[in-house]
Amino acid sequence: MLCSDAQSVNERLAQAERLRLFLDYDGTLADFAPTPAHVDPDPAVGALLARLAQHPRIQVAVVSGRRLDHVTKLVPVPGILLAGTYGVELRTPEGARIDRVDYEAVRPTLEGLKPLWAQLITGRAGFYLEDKGWALALHARFAEDAEAEGVLAAAYRMAAVSASPEVFRILGGHKFLEFGPRLAHKGRAVEYLLDQFPWPGAMPLYLGDDDKDEEAFGVIQARGGIAILVATAPRETQADCRLESPLTARQWLATLLGHLDGLDQARQA
């Protein structure tokens, strides 16, 4: 259901006095970059996030699968909590860095897998191996379908035999495979942030566009919040409602500012 038609969502939002926003970046706030190596900030996103972050009734966290140093470049906005690699590496609004996983403990396994994946895609068009530091991602968005399927299946088998499932997880996706720590999980990240950085009385909201965001939707709902899917077409989702594009999502977020400003004006009147 589109959020504009979701009456119960809008009623709950109208009651909220403070909002705690958890926002995915790619495909949610901004259109997809051509490749993950592109880290050009979108001025429209930066301007909106700056307005949200400055509002006394709003806290903002950007929760991305990208590595933290890329998220930092994409969101050059002070006062925002940034979560990279699905929440493994964090930067607090004050600028402090938190690593939730011991880098030295996971790196040797990644170093073992990396040359195997690199060799697998050598000489093949349309593949891109991204070393995020905490995780390895194999992108096949520009590869031919059948070849992508075969290569990703082989990459999955290599990852599955190379590490303990207690420490690592393999994330699938459309023409995409990623291998990283189990804590690389947006649901676990949101839980951690709500527990470690509580803001009593704030309603949590999560906006995201893909299956990694779905892992956070249930957590947000269990904590009394609202989950919103950004997607052009309806699809199977746990979200409470849907916004049709990153542009719609930005416009919708801007209306929240109006609602909260209205609360303050009503009090002062």
Ligand SMILES: [Mg+2]
């Ligand atoms: Mg996304």
